[in-house]
Amino acid sequence: MKSLVQIENVGMSFETKKGSFVALRDINLQINEGEVVSLIGHSGCGKSTLLNLIAGLTLPTDGALICGGREIAGPGPERAVVFQNHSLLPWLTCFENVYLGVERVFGQKEGKAKLKARTMAAIEMVHMAHAADKHPGEISGGMKQRIGIARAFAMEPKILLMDEPFGALDALTRAALQDELIGVMQKTGATVVMVTHDVDEAVLLSDRVVMLTNGPAATIGEILEVNLAKPRNRLTLANDAEYTRCRAAIIEFLYQKQVRKAA
């Protein structure tokens, strides 16, 4: 497997009014092509910070991040982001929201018809064709997140970054969207880094689970390999031994080794 992203000795500190705050230190991680990696850790440990570093939305204060052999110097469409709060532009329809990204990535090479077809294909992939001409204000939270995912996939990024993509959704919608995502990832073979709070979500979706220690100065505590065949089915997994083992390992890390200081 080819390595796509290398994170080398990365540290991140923020300048605050009370002086410098070290959020992350000594992060070393390789992400391979086609791999699904999830980041898990207690609230405030620096998961979003790490994801934003890979996205290039912020630049590290120490070390370097490399994507496809080049240092990450800023954001770009080859590292698409699915934001936690969907971040669809409310004045554009769902179609136009997705089209905006498609046009940016493929606009130079392809004609309008092809771009529109791409956009529609992405929207159909998340089963939202019926709402393509609606504005984000007219559809539910789960639907908005689907469009957010469609927008990211439509750009055919090298790597897809998701910050708690389903965090704001209820349990049922969340499960439906996880299944949706499993299908989409299977079809596209995308490389994905996903931040999550949810142990089951991490095991269900990922090949590796990266567990972060508590902040400040958080770093990678453990990395867990999930050896489950894909595509996965949540019903058959419930009693699977490997699934249970992975789940237990994460829970032990989070609730024994990294006990959350009373919040």
Place this chain on the structure above:
Amino acid sequence: MSAASLSLTANSSNPAPAAEPTSPARTTENHMTSAAPTTIAASKPAPKNYAEPIGRALRALLPPILGFALLVGIWAIVSMKNKGIPTPEVVWHAAVTLFSDPFYSNGPNDQGIGWNILSSLKRVAIGFGFAAAVGIPLGFMIGRFKFLSAALDPIISLLRPVSPLAWLPIGLLVFKKADPAATWTIFICSIWPMILNTAQGVQRVPQDYLNVARVLNLSEWKVITKILFPSVLPYMLTGIRLSIGTAWLVIVAAEMLTGGVGIGFWVWDEWNNLKVEHIIIAIFVIGLVGLLLEQLLIQIAKKFSYDSNS
């Protein structure tokens, strides 16, 4: 003509026509959802039962009607005590005759009230149009570039509290004519809310949207048309609404000083003719036009306000 009407103010027994415009500084977050509450209650018909919606409409209309009745009552009492003030009845009859022929024209100094309102509105529109053409782009730049904002903020803070009428002599000096001078005053009073609200809107574009722009790597043109402009639009419309309100306040005073055709000049003229009933009519008309302008802009603003969180 302007010099003649300016001399009117020299008569010290007359009230000085220094209308105090409400400060154009009411810029912050005056959100445009403050529609009249009565319309909401009245516009929900339930077809099954007629008694209920009618009752609700009556209940919604009752307080404003009572309020107006009280106003007219107080006015009637005052007019009985003070012979200088015409009674509501006299004013009503005067209004009926006045509005039976609003668009007559007997030379520049004797025109129907319709013409006077229209020429005031025209001045407001021109001054306001120039203010928008200058103020909105300037606001965008101030919002976008820290340096510009630091350079211009002190100047704006200094000039903004100045009554626009103080700029009228400068206008007369530069333009040598009354009409453009009045328009110039409108320009000055309209420009501040436009600059400040636009700049604030630009500074408040949600970081999420800008992050989307960064991840998609949109061109500067796309950023402006697809992200900045739509998210600043509601703020801009607030600025426009505030400017229009102030402009309408100021035009009356400016026209009193400059003369010509216009509702403000008309008020002054009727004062010199001692037709107080016409002045009272003018007060209602000015109020009504201001209200309509404001409502119009609220309706426009509603069209363009997006609920980004839903």
